Amino acid sequence: MLFNSYAFVFLFLPTVCLVYFWIGNRGHHRVAVSWLVGASLFFYGWWNPAYLGLIMGSMLFNYAIGVQLNHRASGHSNRKLILVFGITLNLALLAYYKYANFFVDNFNLVISGNIHLESIVLPLAISFFTFQQVAYLIDAYREETREYNFLQYCLFVTFFPQLIAGPIVHHKEMMPQFLDDSCYQYNPKKVATGLCLFILGLAKKVLIADELSVYVSQVFTAAEQGVVLAPIEAWYGALSYTFQLYFDFSGYADMAIGVALLFGISLPFNFNSPYKSLNIIEFWRRWHITLSRFLRDYVYIPLGGNRLGSFRRYQNLLITMLLGGLWHGAGWTFIIWGGMHGVMLVVNHQWHQLTRFKANYYLPRQVSIGISWLITFTCVVFAWVVFRAESLEVAMQIWKSMLGLSPFYDSSGSLFYNDLFRKHFSVTKWILGLTVAVLVLPNSLQIVGLLPGADKVRFRANFVWAVLISILALHVILNMNNVSEFLYFRF
Template identity: 40%
Template sequence: MLFNSGIFLFAFLPLAMLGFGLAFRWRGLEAAWTWLAAASVVFYGWWNPTHVPLLLGSVTLNYLLARRLSHQGAQSSNWLLVAGVIINLGLLGWFKYWHFFASNVAALFGQEWHGQPLELPLGISFFTFHQLTYLLHCRAGKDQGTSFRHYLLYVTFFPQLIAGPIVRPHEMLPQLKRPRERVFPWSDLSVGFTLLSLGLFKKMVVADSVAVWVSPVFDHVHDVSHVAMLDAWVAVLAYTLQLYFDFSGYSDMALGLARMFGVDLPANFFSPYKAQSIVDFWRRWHITLSSFLRDYLYIPLGGSRKGPLRRSVNLVLVMFIGGLWHGAGWTFALWGLWHGVCLLINHASTQAGLMQRLPRLPGTVLSWSLTFLAVIMGWTLFRSPNIATAGSLIQSLFGLNGMQVPPGWLEKLPFLSKIGVTAHADWQIFGGPVQMAVLAGLLVAAVALPNTLQITRAFFTPPNQAGLPEESTRWQWMPSPRWAVVIAAALTLSLLHLGRISEFLYFQF
């Protein structure tokens, strides 16, 4: 069941809300949370009911471990925590990485691996991280007698179960304990529907529309001798935009849905393509994953406290692991390494003060351009089915497979012929000026327009607000007729796109 499907919007969500409201009225808040947890398990089981026992078993085992850790607090033996980490990562590793590991080891010894990859339980990467953070939370003695009901909901809460955001226990559990006089206050509904509508619009109208320019190139690189330069640029830029609008749209929907039930989830995106450095990019892109890796991997490894060499190794290692978290494949690992190296260059450049020596405007433009170029090179690796494909595409991007333009361009701009540009008519996806204008327009929207968190700032404060960039906007959402028209238009356009169902990209990670 996808958030952008009719069954979710017109059956699951109304039923979940109705049951939540009735349970609260008849049995109180705790019964309402129980209903919500049960609805979340149904939501999870809708894809593949056989994975429900795995989810519930994992939740129960972790809760029991957490109780032991909690009782013993900071004095608890390390082995209990180590056992919990091993169980969770072991489960993730078995389902997600075993095939990758075995096939690579076999290849190392010149053997062929005949095993088939296991079917990956949906959202396993996310609920594993949720449970690890909870164990660490308890080990630190910060848990205050969380009930199983609350813990189950913390892990399975349907807005964040499948693709995040990765929620820390202290960001959600206190909200469940807060007493309420009523559920579904009008303010929660208006803010929730606004975030949900904006998320649906980003996903269904924007991301899915540019998606048609992505697969024909990335999935069929080997069907042609090489991808023409403009085809490669269209595909890579379209994917860059698709991934952002898809994933940030999903996150907006998650935030909006949770808000309807009176829960504020942490922000996951803050206009990442506005970043002027790779460090800045990771403060804005998949924020909850970045902070998880920082707090639970980078800092325990020593962070920047053990000298520049150790910091560099830590950075690259963390990004490498972050890459592999996205998928068991060398393209993901290489994508992580690429970002690790970019971060090193970023730190070195900052220390040398390179950008500060430039005048402000050229410096800003250069910083943004280099950052964006590094990011889209990374996405080329990320989306490609294998490294050879990524290499071929990157060669095409930089004209190393020849520079081709439509024949008409050569007639209008004859100097192009003199620099080796040739005429090409058999384009895979390049569609001329209208397509270029669409991509440019969306890029400008991603770079220049305020994001949903900025727009709704007066009415929505995510728990990780303190870590977000301080950027305000004059566009402030209000429960006003003007905004009602804007949101109704966004929701109408999204609902009109309902017939075109497509999965969220981050479900696979």
């Protein structure tokens, strides 16, 4: 079920909320948790009921492993072996569903073989609930958890606002909230904030991301078909995808946080205006924050982090980002994207090392900031091309056009000059408007007061804001005719 569907907005969400608080207000908290778990499984099974057994089996297995790891005082001498066994089974399951065809295809390419594997359908959210449970097992091994009952654990994994596309949550963020009696009581302030944030996120998806998808699809499809793009066409395609992905995924994150707030639960933030970043290090502190945190805590630091010298630090950064790219998808384009960001992080850290004792006396501060932003944003845009492209060849073709290495106009007929520009010149306004918006305007978390920085336009539960949000909600609902999946559902 999609957040941007009529079934979710008008049937599922109101029903779940009303029943949840009706039960919770009567003090039946365990029943309320059971209701929420059942609703979350229904939400997941809406996509394909056949995979309910997969997520339930995964939860049962990981809970059992977690129980063993939490029995640290009962004489278990093989806790490390239990942890390795648990992680191995989780990653094996993920590898089978997500990477089996990719590995077999590349193995055939290397040995000129003909091994055939039936196409495997990727279960929805398997990357997210696998990583979440792997983190739980590692934290249990580190003695950072305490034992919870199975019902609470099920809610931790399946809580539907964050189940499909994150954020990737920790037990220590969620479990104490589920145990707090206040989350079972209706909280008008949290509900108002949650509804506002949900509508802002829905507007991002429906009114911005879905509109940009038209331009993105035409450009990348044309490149796949061998059309030679003019530089401006390639740049508009890359920039359109840059903003489509941001408003699509950040819109989902806003909706997830907003829906969770309706139930009195606070989810961690995943975005904090990443396109305002002045370097790649800052970008990864602002973009997909919970994934960056997971990769840092469970990959980069265990590899040695920055404790073993500069060379090992850079090596660990590259490995971490390559794995981060592979997490996004079973394809060389994702691995290359991760590698590009790994290299950029290495260069960024090296630059900081070279300049940390030198003040910038050559450029005014604002000019320096502008150059830093432009370099960072341009690097991010170039990397998104290979992230979106179906193959490296397509990405190379678009990159060549962006760099002016392709003809400015193809005599056989250019995509934009013959079609898109004449009919949809508004893409220019989209790009300029969204660039100003992400650089100047406060983000949605700041608007609702969950982050500082938006005092003049901060949401308040009053009549004026009620009217404004109602108008926006009506406009969004009237435009929800063509329901589309969120981009991160593919990962």
